[in-house]
Amino acid sequence: MFLSNRAHDHVLAPRDYSAPDVFAAEQEGIFRRSWICVAAFDQLADSGQQVAIDVGGVPVLVRNDGGTLRAYRNVCAHRHSLLARPGFSCRPTLQCQYHGWEYATDGRLSKLPDGQSFKGWKATGARLDPLRCETAWGLVFVNATPGDTTLRADMGTLAAELDRHFDGLRLYWTQITEHDVNWKVIVENAVEGYHVPMVHRETFVNYAEERFHDHVIAPTHTQFHDLSTRRSERDQLIDRMLFRSERLWTYSHTLAYPNHMLSWAGFYREWVVVEPLGPRRSRRIGYGFFPQNLRLSGKLGLPLRLAVGEIARRTRKMADKILGEDSSLWDSVQRGTESSTFDGVISAREERVAAFQNWVVAHRAQQ
Template structure:
């Protein structure tokens, strides 16, 4: 029914079409893992983090028994949202509408005027559970589906991550939210694109050398990496980072100056540096708007002055990289609105973009079409 478009980029209409966006949320985002926080972010009973995305609100909370669970942030009575804001602590979750009360393990334990509800079975009206997974200390949720767990997705890359002691990490500051006027896929495409590095990122080029950035694609993960060179940069922040970055004894020699990135299908990434790690998540808001959600983590037992300085310089360097990327993706989103553009060719080295497009086309065959089908296609028999 649909011609194979494996040697071309995804068509432009996929980046601004409302009907396709709805299908993509159902078939791609709902069944995929979404990163929420680290277990150290909710250390005590009742501590919770909330993730809001694609019209859903999910609360991840530690119970009195120490178990971390995930639930829809929705009262089972009249659908009121239970908690507001991204974080908090509640030994009991009390609905602000009618005061239905839930324990932090999700059980319904309190119903005002309970005699009004003669057939009510409290055991069947606890909070709706959401699928949850934990990998190396990080917590993920999934709204639907039964695909591979995060550890399986990471596969052989898990051994590469192991020396970084993810489980021991602690947050630096709070989650940052950055709205962008682009489709989420433009962020994802750009994240795994290696060809733009020497063109659009002079700072990274100075740090890695002109040919020092590498990419590879696997079934569930794109890997990108570069090694910080010894030749000192002309930029003050980059030069200071090169000079101050201290040795990290628990890392292999090859990782001492390695910047390493793993983008997991479909929309979040781990950015791994000798001095810290970040996660970056690109949440869809509409066909042409997204929200970048990110936070940094560090090892609390390494409080050396030079390590603190390296973390600050890392932030300065990557703030500039983010600014450059924002300009790029906004230009691409604007260009995709032109009828003159449908699809573009993919070179042999663009393995990550080809892998991403192949997975989307498998889940949504209409993504092979160079132009949008007639409205209503998603409801056709």
């Protein structure tokens, strides 16, 4: 059942989807203060691997040095260049791309090329800003604001649930796309099924009846458990035999505020991150996981491994199809918000959209 039985206010105004001042308020109040996923752990698993990315307007460098991941503000103390250009790279040392200054893991300057020409200058202040970095559920998270809260504490009651579903996974793919829409258009589309008969009419046909909806609206997240996909006793037994855990439903979808959307469906786990690149530009990154704790040894090992590979291939194809259907609508929504004279309205079926909008308004910086 839905948690509400009536319509909700559309608390975001049309301009909230494109105005530069709103975007700046979200960057400052939301993205700079939240734990944001910056990579899958498998992408930074070897010493020297690093990724440069923007988190809430702060350029961030996350690097593996000798097996430990650390994050820094991606700015050099010499003449302010980004240490590394955005994206993944692999470097034996933490070295600036411009003139080659090198830094130790604690951020202190460790190598100064042509040092004698800096005579009279004291290097003591030339220390990189460390940022908070944590790994969990096969992913790497950064918080760009100093503080002492942990990722788990900030995830609230969701953390234990993610332990059950996202531990012991292997990354099978990343699906990266960019779109000319505000990040909230993508998130709002993902947290309601009202659009299914129009947008996914060939893939899913229709939305589930209300009695199959189990909605959770919590301070840190919202969820939809599809009760029509409740697993049989036999399927739960198979889960216990093949995996360490068991699942009550085949399909669940979670939005962990602000921009993490996770689903589990059968073997498959997906973690999607929507990265705001500008008021009207977003990057969507999907990480597709399958369990690596499948019991795949013995005589049945090879056929089971082949079967999992085939399921992974088909699931990826399905993920591409669903993304294609959803994203074909996003630019129409964006264009509409930029010309709308309506207040808008949100149904009880779309109550997770209303919860998300209220969360955004409560957390963005006051304008």
